[in-house]
Amino acid sequence: MTHNIHDIWKRVCRSEATAWRELVETYAGLVNGVARRVGLSIPDAEDCAQQTWLALYRKRESIKDPQSLPAWLIRTTHRQAVRMALRLNYQSELPDDENISDRRSLPDELVQQLEHQAILEKGLEQLDIRCRRLLTALFLEGDEVSYRRMAAVLGLKPNSVGSMRTRCLKKLENILKKMGYSGD
Amino acid sequence: MKKRTTKTNQPAARTKRTRPSQQPMPKVVRNLLPTKTRKAPASGFAKPSAAAVERYCNIPLLFEESSDSRTVKGRTVYDSWADGPAMALRDSADGHIRRLKLKAGNLVLEIVAEQRDNVWEFVARVYDGKNAINSFVLKVGGRSFLPQTGGFFIWSSRIVPKVLRLESFDTSVSFEKMPW
Secondary structure (H helix, E strand, O other): OOOOOHHHHHHHHHHOHHHHHHHHHHHHHHHHHHHHHHHHHHHHHHHHHHHHHHHHHHHHOOOOOOOHHHHHHHHHHHHHHHHHHHOOOOOHOOOOOOOHHHHHHOHHHHHHHHHHHHHHHHHHHHOOOOHHHHHHHHHHHHOOOOHHHHHHHHOOHHHHHHHHHHHHHEEEEHHHHHOOOOOO | OOOOOOOOOOOOOOOOOOOHOOOOHHHHEEEEOOOOOOHHHHHHOOOOOOOHHHHHHOOHHHHHOOOOOOOEEEEEEEEEOOOOHHHHHHHHOOOEEEEEEEEEEEEEEEEEEEEEEOEEEEEEEEEEEEOOOOOOEEEOEEEEEEOHHHHEEEEEEEEOOOEEEEEOEEEEEEEOOOOH
């Protein structure tokens, strides 16, 4: 089932617990991922993420545009994670030439990249397995994959990969639009 | 009449082949894909544990009570101060630590309270049979707490808790008043 972020957010602002659960489940990976990127251990990252979710619930009335939520979550989690890493003395576990304080700033470009990755992952999750494998291999994995190789991996005829790619992209486009992302 | 074909040494004109990732795609998808490099982490974000997600989902309970919850009464089943009157023990040499076990059905709330420099430090945990559970928030007087990793509630206060409640979306457990 595809959930629209605008619809979920409206319901969150009306204090609907089910909408809050949907929101948490949508972005739990993103928030946790940002905390882990700073270098926090799994339990500390989970506690740090809890602070972010708590802050979001408290501030939910002030966030008007739900499209800005991923960026808000990234920046807030990153700030909390750096603060937590400094407080819990993570510095002592780093090599001498690395400094937790250097991780304080988060470039806009990186925020946008993480934000896009989170949306894309959510969209891909809702595709059928074949489309998900095809699009992930074509666009997100490290090396450029030829249609011939892709066909072999997916058990398709080489000349059908192109049309399948088009169909899968169309499906992904529809899912992303239903989720409330227009691409602007 | 037979058509004459001329053979030349020129190679046949090649159609330009584009890479799969460079072929046209919907704008909404194109804008989300990594641009300069194709080194986006394919493994995705590491998801938090189910217990952590459960805790995050319970955040609304800190601010408002669920209207669908049924109320259950809980009682004290173990109190390390129960061997003597609490007032007398409180200022004795061993009186600065108190262990409590409260029960409601198969739900157990364990609390260890330790006094240091006139401040009480509390650690509590909720069990359902053997396992720690994360589906409750703990309400102590006017304060509300979410469990942390491992299901621990940790807080400190100069004031001892007299009334304790556990709240989930479907159950509200209120424990009997405790003398300190």
